[in-house]
Amino acid sequence: MxxxxxxxxxxxxxxxxxxxxxxxxxxxxxxxxxxxxxxxxxxxxxxxxxxxxxxxxxxxxxxxxxxxxxxxxxxxxxxxxxxxxxxxxxxxxxxxxxxxxxxxxxxxxxxxxxxxxxxxxxxxxxPNCSTIQMVAALQPIKEKYGINRIIVSTYQAVSGAGSEAIDELEAQSGHFEQRAENVAEILPSASAERHYPIAFNAIPQIDAFHPSGSGYTLEELKMMNETKKIFGDQNLSVTATCVRLPVVTGHSESVYIQLNADNVTVEDLKEVLKNAPGVVLQDDPSTQTYPMPLFAEGKDEIFVGRIRKDREEATGFHLWIVSDNLLKGxxxxxxxxxxxxxxxx
Incomplete structure (x- = not known):
C-alpha cells in the first residue's frame, strides 16, 4: 500500500x-x-x-x-x-x-x-451498522447454500443514537422507582414528537416511521434495502424489526434464514462459520456459550451463536448475531x- x-x-x-x-x-x-x-x-x-x-x-x-x-x-x-x-x-x-x-x-x-x-x-x-454485522455473518452461508429469505429482529444499543442517548440512559438508570416517569428527550429519535425513557425499557422504534404509512421505520427499511443491494439480489425477501434496548454498546440480532439447499444441518452451518473471515462462532448450549453485547464491546469480530434448525420449515435456520456497532458496525x-x-x- x-x-x-x-x-x-x-x-x-x-x-x-x-x-x-x-x-x-x-x-x-x-x-x-x-x-x-x-x-x-x-x-x-x-x-x-x-x-x-x-x-x-x-x-x-x-x-x-x-x-x-x-x-x-x-x-x-x-x-x-x-x-x-x-x-x-x-x-x-x-x-x-x-x-x-x-x-x-x-x-x-x-x-x-x-x-x-x-x-x-x-x-x-x-452500510448501516445493523446491516453490516448481519450480511458479513450470512455471506459464507449464502455463498455455499444460497439464501432466499431473511427475517431479522434487532436489539440495538443506545450508542447507535449518539453520545446524548448514552448520557440519557445513564441519567435514567438511577431512578428505578420512577422509571415510567423518567425524563426522555432523545429516543426513539430526537426529531420525534414523543420521547420515551430507555432505562428498564425496550422501544420498538428506531428512527422515524416512513411517511408512506407502511408501518416500517426508516431503520428497518435501511436494513431491508441495503441487504439486497450488498448481496446484489433484489429478489431476496428481507423483513426487519428494529428495537432499541438499554445496552450501551453492541447490537444483537435474531436472524431467521431460509436456504436454497436441502438437507443442511446445524453442524454444516457451524463448519462454514468457523472459517468465515471476521466471524467468531460462540455456540455451545451445554456450557451456556453464546454471544452477548456486553462481551462484544471493544472487539472487532462478529459473534454468532444459538444456531438452530427451524422445527416447521425444512430449510429454515435461526441465528443470534452480535457485534460492537461502533467498530465493525x-x-x-x-x-x-x-x-x-x-x-x-
Missing amino acids: KNVNVAIVGATGAVGTKILEKLLERNFPAQSIKLLASKRSAGLEIKAGNQTYTVEETTPESFEGVDIAFFSAGGSISEKFAPEAVQRGAVVIDNTSAFRMNEDIPLVVPEVNPSALQNHPGIIAN AALNSVQIGEKLLEEQ
Missing part, C-alpha cells in the same frame, strides 16, 4: 474517534491524518497513539491534498462536503445514509462484496474499505 493523506470528518464524534483509533491500531498507511469537525470544535486537541492532533473546522479547502476522507458527521454534512472532497481529488468513505441507496455509489462490506470497489465515482458508502468497516481500496491500486 502507498502512503496517503487522510482526513476524518466528524472526528470528535463517537465513530470519528474510533476511526482514528483503528487507523493507528491497524497501521493504516497514512502519511498524515487531518481531523475535521464543526467550527465550535476547532482548536480542540485529541491525543491518540503517541501523537496530539488539533481539530480543524471543515471547509471545502480542508480537502486540498487529501487522498482518503472518512465522513461520519451526519448526512447533511456528507451531502455538503463529500462532493467538495471528491472535486479536490479525495475518495470519500461515507458512514452516513446520505449515499447508500444511490445506484452509482457502491455500498461495501469488504468480506461480502469487495469487487464493488472497482467502480466508484469518488464516494463509497459504509461503523469505524472498523470504514477503515477496512480504505485498506481494500489501497490494496487494489
Whole structure:
C-alpha cells in the first residue's frame, strides 16, 4: 500500500474517534491524518497513539491534498462536503445514509462484496451498522447454500443514537422507582414528537416511521434495502424489526434464514462459520456459550451463536448475531474499505 493523506470528518464524534483509533491500531498507511469537525470544535486537541492532533473546522479547502476522507458527521454534512472532497481529488468513505441507496455509489462490506470497489465515482458508502454485522455473518452461508429469505429482529444499543442517548440512559438508570416517569428527550429519535425513557425499557422504534404509512421505520427499511443491494439480489425477501434496548454498546440480532439447499444441518452451518473471515462462532448450549453485547464491546469480530434448525420449515435456520456497532458496525468497516481500496491500486 502507498502512503496517503487522510482526513476524518466528524472526528470528535463517537465513530470519528474510533476511526482514528483503528487507523493507528491497524497501521493504516497514512502519511498524515487531518481531523475535521464543526467550527465550535476547532482548536480542540485529541491525543491518540503517541501523537496530539488539533481539530480543524471543515471547509471545502480542508480537502486540498487529501487522498482518503472518512465522513461520519451526519448526512447533511456528507451531502455538503463529500462532493467538495471528491472535486479536490479525495475518495470519500461515507458512514452516513446520505449515499447508500444511490445506484452509482457502491455500498461495501469488504468480506461480502469487495469487487464493488472497482467502480466508484469518488464516494463509497459504509452500510448501516445493523446491516453490516448481519450480511458479513450470512455471506459464507449464502455463498455455499444460497439464501432466499431473511427475517431479522434487532436489539440495538443506545450508542447507535449518539453520545446524548448514552448520557440519557445513564441519567435514567438511577431512578428505578420512577422509571415510567423518567425524563426522555432523545429516543426513539430526537426529531420525534414523543420521547420515551430507555432505562428498564425496550422501544420498538428506531428512527422515524416512513411517511408512506407502511408501518416500517426508516431503520428497518435501511436494513431491508441495503441487504439486497450488498448481496446484489433484489429478489431476496428481507423483513426487519428494529428495537432499541438499554445496552450501551453492541447490537444483537435474531436472524431467521431460509436456504436454497436441502438437507443442511446445524453442524454444516457451524463448519462454514468457523472459517468465515471476521466471524467468531460462540455456540455451545451445554456450557451456556453464546454471544452477548456486553462481551462484544471493544472487539472487532462478529459473534454468532444459538444456531438452530427451524422445527416447521425444512430449510429454515435461526441465528443470534452480535457485534460492537461502533467498530465493525461503523469505524472498523470504514477503515477496512480504505485498506481494500489501497490494496487494489
